[in-house]
Amino acid sequence: MGVSEFMLQGAKKSLIEWLRQQGITDENVLHAFDVVERHKFLEQTNTILLGRAYENTPLPIACGQTISQPLTVAFQSQLLQIRPDDTVLEIGTGSGFQAAILAAMGAKVFSIERQLELFRKTRAKLTNTLKVSNVFMHYGDGFEGLPNKAPFDKIIVTCGAPNVPAALLQQLKVGGIMVIPVGDGVQQMHRITKVGENEFNAETFGEFKFVPMLQKTVKVNS
Numbered sequence: 575m576g577v578s579e580f581m582l583q584g585a586k587k588s589l590i591e592w593l594r595q596q597g598i599t600d601e602n603v604l605h606a607f608d609v610v611e612r613h614k615f616l617e618q619t620n621t622i623l624l625g626r627a628y629e630n631t632p633l634p635i636a637c638g639q640t641i642s643q644p645l646t647v648a649f650q651s652q653l654l655q656i657r658p659d660d661t662v663l664e665i666g667t668g669s670g671f672q673a674a675i676l677a678a679m680g681a682k683v684f685s686i687e688r689q690l691e692l693f694r695k696t697r698a699k700l701t702n703t704l705k706v707s708n709v710f711m712h713y714g715d716g717f718e719g720l721p722n723k724a725p726f727d728k729i730i731v732t733c734g735a736p737n738v739p740a741a742l743l744q745q746l747k748v749g750g751i752m753v754i755p756v757g758d759g760v761q762q763m764h765r766i767t768k769v770g771e772n773e774f775n776a777e778t779f780g781e782f783k784f785v786p787m788l789q790k791t792v793k794v795n796s
């Protein structure tokens with residue numbers, strides 16, 4: 575049996591109310607969750623997955639990766655303090671959902687994915703099917719960032735980083751903010767503010783669990 579549009583819309587509204595109760599107070603984030611519909615970023619033929627689109631759970635996408643859980647996406651988006659026309663670098667495009675949320679909040683988003691197959695699928699979907707504007711995808715290794723588009727107002731890492739990559743600190747504007755989960759297995763959410771050319775302030779926001787940030791690009795899924 576299919577998943578009805580009526581049911582999905584109801585589940586979406588409930589999720590947004592729940593996010594509010596969990597401390598997501600940035601109306602810009604909550605509005606983006608209304609406009610950018612998570613079910614559209616899942617495999618459209620899989621009705622079991624579609625039926626779970628608005629649960630607070632990570633769900634499988636292509637290449638053994640996952641779309642992050644909604645509260646994590648909302649939490650990271652809120653920590654970034656997005657202002658209209660911010661230029662944001664995202665590491666770990668995955669399904670493109672987080673990138674689309676930031677674009678709906680008014681940012682211009684550059685997003686890097688290391689898996690070629692996933693990069694191609696998501697780029698085709700965002701461009702041809704969902705017609706998301708202001709998201710520019712790059713196939714590459716996020717540890718290197720995107721030097722020719724730098725500096726960025728904001729940087730968001732959506733995979734578990736073993737450390738804070740030096741290239742990313744460098745590519746942040748002075749006054750800019752990076753939100754990055756750091757750690758092996760379980761990560762501590764960090765918000766790093768660049769207060770001077772070589773000066774940073776760090777805050778932490780509790781434990782999260784992401785797929786790992788891995789070195790180098792991959793052409794074939796293993």
Ligand code: SAH
Nearest residue numbers: 641666668669671672688716732733787788
């Ligand atoms: N933001 C995504 C979450 C995807 S999961 C979403 O909204 O769906 C994290 C993604 O990071 C995976 O697709 C993984 O392949 C990618 N990734 C891991 N290490 C990376 C790296 N070094 N550079 C770029 N992408 C990376």
